[in-house]
Amino acid sequence: MDRFPDGHHVRLRSLLLGTYLHAADDGIGVRLDPDQASVNAAWTVHRYQGEDYAIGHLLLHSAAFGRYLAATDSWAPFGQRGSRLELREFDEPEVGEIMWEARPRKRNNAVLLRHVSDRLLRANGGRLFNWNSGVTVDKIENLSAMNRWVVEPIPPLQAYPGVPNPIAEPLSSRKFMCLPLEREPPPVRVIRFQRANADGTFNEDGWTEFQFRGNSSYLLRLELLVRLDIVDFIMCVRAGRYGRLTPMLANLPSGTGDTLDIVAIHSLSPGADELRYPDMDTAPDMDAAPDIDTEPDVDAETDVDAA
Template identity: 30%
Template sequence: MDSFPDRTHVWLWIREYEAYLYAREDGEGIAFSGNRGALHGAWAVHRLVRDGTNYVLFHSASYGRYLSQIAVEEDESYYLVQCTYDSPEQVNVLFQARRAEDGSDDIIISNRRFGDWCHDYEGTPMHWVVEAIPPRQLPPELPVPPDPIPTQVVPMPPGCRRVQIQPPQVELRRTIHYVRADDQGNFNPLHWRRLQFEGQSVFILRRDLAAALGEANNVLGITLCAWAGSNGRLTPLLIDLPSDEKTMNIVVLTTGSPAAQELVYPNVDAA
């Protein structure tokens, strides 16, 4: 599994589909795209050894959830999905990789429970091309929130008052579970707190969490990470929140701390 160094990022291209594997923003589904370049298509590599066997795990560089497989009893098939990594005994997130037998550099990926990833009902393994994503030297700037939609003035006939129409401002509302970690990234699981947040802007979320933590004057001093289970690794939150109202779990690190310096930022804009 030399194609998957620990804590690196990769694109996963499926030869049979001529497409890259993407994590849907809902944190559950998987999609395919002919183009790369978005954070949803980047996967962080998590290596571990269990019972003497080497495994590779993949978690999305967007919101941190782990690639996994689930069975569908109705048709005895299985699907790729995203999930949290909550138990050290969890097997649906464990994968192994080997070289294809056709002499190419393609990879065959198999799940510990379900076996090879196949592209048909005859059990023909998918061929994967692994493309390394270089790291960024510095964390990227968070996207600036968009300007609000301005009030519109509707022209009226002479003698009538002008009418101002305020366009509807549709704001998503969600609960943010957050916890402050120490410089090594450790935190007390009993210290999770709640914040009711409106909108999707990660820029504004960082501001609001800094205020909630009593650090409003040092917004740049905190780094937000998505938390995807008690056994999962932290993923720096770099893009706006999904267009839904699902609860998100956020671990707050101190910028520049040892834990924050361990974070790796994929350069998805690299050629």
């Protein structure tokens, strides 16, 4: 677990395919993508010690949306092995779906990510199946090179980079749709928000809410600027009551729920000093990366069971 320091950011690269674990723009799906500079490729480490578990577990939440990497029991889509992955909220004290363990490989500087259900994180696709960008969890018995992941630490930025620029999206419906390809406006969602204390804490009973249409975090910040009557603040999203605050670095997810929790932390407060932002413009150190190894996993059982 030394490769996953609590609160730091990492990329996860498929050792065999060279593509990265990405949070999909809808805030629900997970996929492979070659773009290492996208904030969707950044994952924040949450080391968790729960009452119902004898050992600590690894949680990973998206630096783009704050939602946690979770295994499901649903069948994977056609062409993929195992069961679906998704992003979900940490909304209960114990959520087994988001609990993982990292197991180092012997032959490579890579890891296996083992879910508490005894399934392994798996990349899908390959050179002959480059249309397939799925990521799943699969049985340990099917262990192969597709289960090996390289952990790339992402250094922090010195200052909050801000939210993305405004995006073009239809924010009102037309009474008569003249064009067959006219885009429907995004749905209205509920924004629950509050201003944090100087140390970054906040009152669970102190939420105020309003309705907001659109996916632009830029426009959302303008709305909160008026409602909070402050200028210098950092928007943080909280994915579930027990989720950690995640500084907003991307636009709002297009496919998640009806409610979004936002905590505003004053930029000059001690609470803001505790926040971390991944420097996505820093390329990983490829000289230190492991060589790709496609040989059969003759030591598979040992690798999985090693503590």
